[in-house]
Amino acid sequence: xxxxxLLDYAGVAVFAATGALAASRxxxxxxxxxFLAAVTGIGGGTLRDLILDVPVLWVADPAYILVCALVxxxxxxxxxxxxxxxxxxxxxDAVGLAAYCVMGAxxxxxxxxxxxxAIVMGVLTSTFGGILRDxxxxxxxxxxxxxxxxxxALSGAATYTFLxxxxxxxxxATLSGVIVAFIVRGGALKNGxxxxxxxARPGRKPEDIM
Amino acid sequence: xxxxxLLDYAGVAVFAATGALAASRxxxxxxxxxFLAAVTGIGGGTLRDLILDVPVLWVADPAYILVCALVxxxxxxxxxxxxxxxxxxxxxDAVGLAAYCVMGAxxxxxxxxxxxxAIVMGVLTSTFGGILRDxxxxxxxxxxxxxxxxxxALSGAATYTFLxxxxxxxxxATLSGVIVAFIVRGGALKNGxxxxxxxARPGRKPEDIM
Amino acid sequence: xxxxxLLDYAGVAVFAATGALAASRxxxxxxxxxFLAAVTGIGGGTLRDLILDVPVLWVADPAYILVCALVxxxxxxxxxxxxxxxxxxxxxDAVGLAAYCVMGAxxxxxxxxxxxxAIVMGVLTSTFGGILRDxxxxxxxxxxxxxxxxxxALSGAATYTFLxxxxxxxxxATLSGVIVAFIVRGGALKNGxxxxxxxARPGRKPEDIM
Numbered sequence: 316x317x318x319x320x321l322l323d324y325a326g327v328a329v330f331a332a333t334g335a336l337a338a339s340r341x342x343x344x345x346x347x348x349x350f351l352a353a354v355t356g357i358g359g360g361t362l363r364d365l366i367l368d369v370p371v372l373w374v375a376d377p378a379y380i381l382v383c384a385l386v387x388x389x390x391x392x393x394x395x396x397x398x399x400x401x402x403x404x405x406x407x408d409a410v411g412l413a414a415y416c417v418m419g420a421x422x423x424x425x426x427x428x429x430x431x432x433a434i435v436m437g438v439l440t441s442t443f444g445g446i447l448r449d450x451x452x453x454x455x456x457x458x459x460x461x462x463x464x465x466x467x468a469l470s471g472a473a474t475y476t477f478l479x480x481x482x483x484x485x486x487x488a489t490l491s492g493v494i495v496a497f498i499v500r501g502g503a504l505k506n507g508x509x510x511x512x513x514x515a516r517p518g519r520k521p522e523d524i525m
Numbered sequence: 526x527x528x529x530x531l532l533d534y535a536g537v538a539v540f541a542a543t544g545a546l547a548a549s550r551x552x553x554x555x556x557x558x559x560f561l562a563a564v565t566g567i568g569g570g571t572l573r574d575l576i577l578d579v580p581v582l583w584v585a586d587p588a589y590i591l592v593c594a595l596v597x598x599x600x601x602x603x604x605x606x607x608x609x610x611x612x613x614x615x616x617x618d619a620v621g622l623a624a625y626c627v628m629g630a631x632x633x634x635x636x637x638x639x640x641x642x643a644i645v646m647g648v649l650t651s652t653f654g655g656i657l658r659d660x661x662x663x664x665x666x667x668x669x670x671x672x673x674x675x676x677x678a679l680s681g682a683a684t685y686t687f688l689x690x691x692x693x694x695x696x697x698a699t700l701s702g703v704i705v706a707f708i709v710r711g712g713a714l715k716n717g718x719x720x721x722x723x724x725a726r727p728g729r730k731p732e733d734i735m
Numbered sequence: 736x737x738x739x740x741l742l743d744y745a746g747v748a749v750f751a752a753t754g755a756l757a758a759s760r761x762x763x764x765x766x767x768x769x770f771l772a773a774v775t776g777i778g779g780g781t782l783r784d785l786i787l788d789v790p791v792l793w794v795a796d797p798a799y800i801l802v803c804a805l806v807x808x809x810x811x812x813x814x815x816x817x818x819x820x821x822x823x824x825x826x827x828d829a830v831g832l833a834a835y836c837v838m839g840a841x842x843x844x845x846x847x848x849x850x851x852x853a854i855v856m857g858v859l860t861s862t863f864g865g866i867l868r869d870x871x872x873x874x875x876x877x878x879x880x881x882x883x884x885x886x887x888a889l890s891g892a893a894t895y896t897f898l899x900x901x902x903x904x905x906x907x908a909t910l911s912g913v914i915v916a917f918i919v920r921g922g923a924l925k926n927g928x929x930x931x932x933x934x935a936r937p938g939r940k941p942e943d944i945m
Contacts (some may be wrong), residue, residue, distance in 0.1 A: 339667065340728025344720035346676045350648070350668070361576065366791050373577050377641035394585065401731060431797035438770070450660070450870070455731060458770070459761065459873065466766045501753065510764035518760025521821060521875060543886065551879065555884045560862075560878070563855070587851035611941060612818035618928050665878065666939060685866070 318489055319421055323360070323372070324382060329407050330444045331356030331383040335390035336404040345391050351451060353380060354388035358444040363419050364437055369425045402487035405504055408445055408457060412468055413497035415441035416434040417489055420472040421479070430476050437472025438465060443494075463510065464501035469497025528696055530629055532703070533570070533582070534592060536624035539617050540654045541593040547662040555601050562597035562662060563590060568654040570710025573629050573646055575735040576638045601730040615714055616708035618655055618667060622678055625651035627699055631689070640686050648675060649681025651706075660671030662691035673713035673720065738773055738906055742913070743780070743792070743806055744802060746834035748843030750864045751803040753914055756824040757872040758787060760887050765811050770869060772807035773800060778864040783839050783856055789844045795840035828865055830876060832888055834916035835861035840892040841899070848898050857892025861916075883923035883930065891916025 334355030336346040347496045357373050357380070364371045373379040397403050417479060419440025424433035442465060458464055475492030479485070502508055544565030548558040567590070569585050574581045583589040601722035607613050630649025652668060652675060659666045668674055685702030688696070712718055754775030758768040777793050777800070784791040793799040817823050839860025844853035862885060863879060869876045875936070878884055895912030922928055 331939075337728075341752070343669075345671075346679065346720065347668075350652075350675045354647070365575055365785055366794060368578075368788075370578070373645070374576060374637055374639075374642050377645075380641055380645055401728060405545075410621050421774045422709075425792055429794075429797050431800055432794050435793070435800055441742070442770075446871070451656070451666065451668065453666070456871065456873070458767075458871065459763075460731075462767075463764075468763075469766065486832075510766065518821060521880075540818065553879075554883075556877075556883075556889065560885045566868075572760050575785055578788075580788070582853070584786060584847055584849075587855075589853050590855055604804050623822065660865070661878065663876070670941075704754070 318486055319418065319499070323418050324379075324413050326411050326418055326441075327360065327379050327384050328382050329367040329411040329414065330359070330448075331386040333411065333445070334448050335387040335447050336400045336407070337454065338387075339390065339394040340400055340454075341391065341452055342403075345388065348387040348391045349384050351448060352390070353383040354384040354451060355444045355448040356386070359415055359419070359440040359442070360444075362443045363422060363440040366436070366439075366458055369422075369426060382416075386421040403453060403486065405457070406440045406501075409467075409497060409500040409504060411444070412441045412464075412500055413471055413493045415444070415474045416468040416471040416496050420475045420492065421485075421489070424476055425481060430480060433476045434469065435473045437475070437502045438468045441468045441472075443471035461507075461509050463499060463508050465505065466510070467496050467500035470499050528699055529628065532624050532699065533587075533628050535588075536621050536628055536651075537570065537589050537682050538596050539621040539624065540658075542574065542600055543614045543618045543621065543655070544593075544658050545597040546604060546610045546617070547658050548597075548612075550610055550664075551662055555598065558597040559594050559603045560629040562600070562660060563593040564661060565654045565658040566593040566596070568657040569625055569650040569652070570654075572650040572653045573632060575648040576630060576641040576646070579632075579636060613732040615667070619639065619652070619677075619707060619710040619714060622651045622674075622710055623681055623703045625654070626681040626706050627702035628687045629698070630685045630696075630702065633691060633695075634686055640690060643686040644679065644682045647685070648678045651682075653679045653689070655728070671717075671719050673709060673718050676720070677710035677713065680709050681694050738909055739838065742834050742909065743838050744799070746831050746838055746861075747776040747780065747799050747800050748806050748832040749834065750868075751806040752810055753824045753828045753831065753865070755807040755867050756805075756814060756820045757828070757868050757874065758807070759810065759814040760820055760824075760858075760874075761872050762919055765808065768807040768811045769804050771868060772810070773803040774873075775864045775868040776803040776806070776870060778867040779835055779839070779862070781859040782866075783842060783860040784858070786859075787842060789842075789846060789855070811835065822871045825877070827919040829887075829917060829924060832861045832884075833856045833913045834890055835864070836888040836891040836916050837895045837912035840908070842896045844896055844899060845846070850900060853896045854889065857895070858888045861892075881927075881929050883919060883928050886930070887916050887920035887923065890919050914937045 331352040334352040338351040416437040420433045420437030423436030471492045474495045478488035541562040544562040581611040585640030626647040630647030684705045688698035751772040754772040758771040836857040840853045840857030843856030894915045898908035
């Protein structure tokens with residue numbers, strides 16, 4: 316199996332696990348675990364394939380769905396073993412982000428040949444599953460957390476795309492992209508890395524203004 | 526008109542009514558009723574057609590939009606007659622779920638021939654309109670309610686798909702799927718059926734953890 | 736550059752600015768500004784192109800992405816100059832709504848030839864970016880505000896479509912549509928125009944009912 320396909324299954328499985336962990340935090344039943352795992356696992360890839368107008372991954376290969384279901388059932392029976400499911404969720408999300416930002420960029424680059432489109436596709440693909448997960452589970456979006464997040468996806472997608480554009484072998488570009496993204500996001504999680512945020516006052520409530 | 530087309534219009538109309546009821550709970554104006562009715566009515570079918578890469582239902586046949594508008598106007602002038610609009614919304618949502626999980630499975634099966642894809646498409650199609658409705662109206666998602674919901678869609682979609690795969694006439698597979706889904710969801714609504722939820726502690730707040 | 740293309744870039748830029756303003760209200764970092772600006776700027780157009788099954792605007796022409804990034808950076812360094820960013824956001828949103836409801840209707844009409852589809856596409860296209868922005872930023876949706884909003888998009892889209900159907904020159908139909916939409920939404924913002932809302936009681940909380 317080529318490394319890109321491996322990465323694809325790995326990304327889906329890891330994101331599915333974060334969806335199942337969110338389901339366990341909400342104390343859903345097993346079908347709720349599978350639903351949230353599947354939406355999180357294939358959400359980003361589905362958006363990517365729709366935008367690129369290529370066959371949607373899990374329609375072309377239903378094995379993706381079965382991977383999500385399997386992961387969800389496993390999490391259902393083991394999630395209580397972990398001391399903090401939310402920390403585990405964030406770290407698995409970091410792995411999924413690293414895998415998926417490269418996958419998204421690779422597919423975007425292969426289909427369009429545009430560096431800009433490839434990078435944007437990497438960012439979209441790797442963040443969308445988590446957005447859906449947090450929205451459906453009614454949790455604050457991981458994107459709005461203070462530590463660096465989108466930047467990690469951007470770094471990984473850009474690393475892959477520039478190395479691929481420079482003609483390096485796919486395996487080098489792929490691994491470099493994944494590692495860069497994971498170091499950036501993992502470092503942010505571990506050390507609380509942030510950029511200087513916008514400094515002025517936070518927004519007032521809409522109802523206090525108008 | 527073949528039974529599948531009838532079911533399609535019925536599903537759209539019933540989901541549109543739940544959107545309009547949500548609008549009435551939020552005291553929107555008549556255009557808000559139509560907007561929420563249309564998004565709820567055609568949301569699931571739109572996602573289904575995008576993923577299957579077939580023409581989107583209401584682009585191919587704008588009558589779907591007019592059905593939604595008509596339903597919305599009717600609800601605007603009659604919603605005050607009902608004692609509990611939310612209960613009515615949940616029961617109509619159950620009817621829509623039953624119609625749409627079969628419709629989604631039927632179209633998914635017809636286009637791809639895959640049992641897995643057909644079942645997933647049935648679940649996606651029948652839950653997505655309600656997800657959009659609750660999100661836009663700022664209500665807690667019907668998916669996160671304790672009683673069985675996704676399972677009903679899954680049962681109906683699976684019933685249809687296996688009977689169709691077994692070679693039974695379309696009308697038998699269709700009616701069986703719709704009835705199974707409605708009995709499961711209706712029973713859950715009436716009797717509070719739940720699966721054993723995940724037993725361990727609920728999730729702590731993200732800000733208490735990290 | 737034809738007027739329709741100009742309008743397209745203008746709509747994207749203005750919506751991107753509202754996304755960046757929302758990011759400033761949430762005190763995100765500069766990458767968060769770019770992300771929210773891009774999603775808001777191209778969200779509506781992406782949905783439109785997916786539904787119409789034409790190439791997605793920013794995949795066909797990545798310049799749209801660069802416009803969003805440029806706007807986001809500009810807002811990052813200037814947002815503190817404005818007394819009320821939320822008022823500015825609402826007014827820019829009104830400009831974007833006016834531009835995009837006509838763009839959506841024009842593309843919908845050109846591709847399908849259906850008046851109903853064109854109008855619905857105008858409404859969808861012009862409201863979807865704002866829906867995404869408010870959802871991602873965790874703000875109450877601009878659609879749920881009491882003053883007229885969807886109606887403005889509907890008026891502009893209908894004006895364009897009927898004038899185009901009547902055979903008037905594109906420039907007349909376009910400008911009329913934009914002006915009508917902006918007058919309706921701007922008037923609503925300035926004078927608090929509302930329709931008579933649905934009069935009966937607001938919805939009770941789901942947990943108080945069942």
